[in-house]
Amino acid sequence: DAGVIQSPRHEVTEMGQEVTLRCKPISGHDYLFWYRQTMMRGLELLIYFNNNVPIDDSGMPEDRFSAKMPNASFSTLKIQPSEPRDSAVYFCASSFAWTSGIQYFGAGTRLSVL
C-alpha cells in the first residue's frame, strides 16, 4: 500500500478563496483523522470519521471549515472563505480499529493564505 496520500502538497491562495484539501486513507482502515499543525498551537485534531461517518468535529475551528467522507477511500477538508490565520500544515491520518489506535499519517498539505 502507498500509505495515506494527501493532495496538494502545497497550496498558496489569497484570502477569501475556497480551499479544498484531499486525502486517500490506507485501504481497509476504518478511521480517518484531520489535523492542523502550527508552531503556536501544535498538532490539533479537527475532526475524525469512523466508517465514513463523522464522530467528533469539536476541533473544527469555525463554520468556515467543513469535512466530508463520501466513501471509504476519499475525504476532503474545505475552508471557505480562507483567512491568513488558516495558514498551517494540514495532516490526514488513518487507522484500523484492531491495531490499538496506531495512526498512519500522510505527508501533509502546507497551506499559505495571503
Next chain:
Amino acid sequence: SQQGEEDPQALSIQEGENATMNCSYKTSINNLQWYRQNSGRGLVHLILIRSNEREKHSGRLRVTLDTSKKSSSLLITASRAADTASYFCATANTGTASKLTFGTGTRLQVTL
C-alpha cells in the same frame, strides 16, 4: 486540547549519547504511543505501550510508563544524526481508544 506535555521542549546531544524525553498526561489511558516527525514530513509511529505495561523495548528505543504518576519516558540509546526530529507522545484515552491526543513535542538535535 493538548493532553500530553513533553519535557524538554528541545534537546541537543552529540552522536552516540543517549536522549531521554518525558511526557506527562492528565486522564486515564488505554495506551500511550510515541511518534517521530522529521522536518517537513508527517508523523511516524514508533512504539506503543499499554496501560498495564511498565516498560517496552524496540531496537534502540526504550519506553517506560508510570500510570500512578501519569508519565512516560522515551529513551533513544546511542543516538545518530538521523535521529534528529521532533518526538511526540500521544495518548489513547479510556473509552475513545481510536482517538489520540498528542503532546507538544520534543525537538531533538543530534550533532556529529
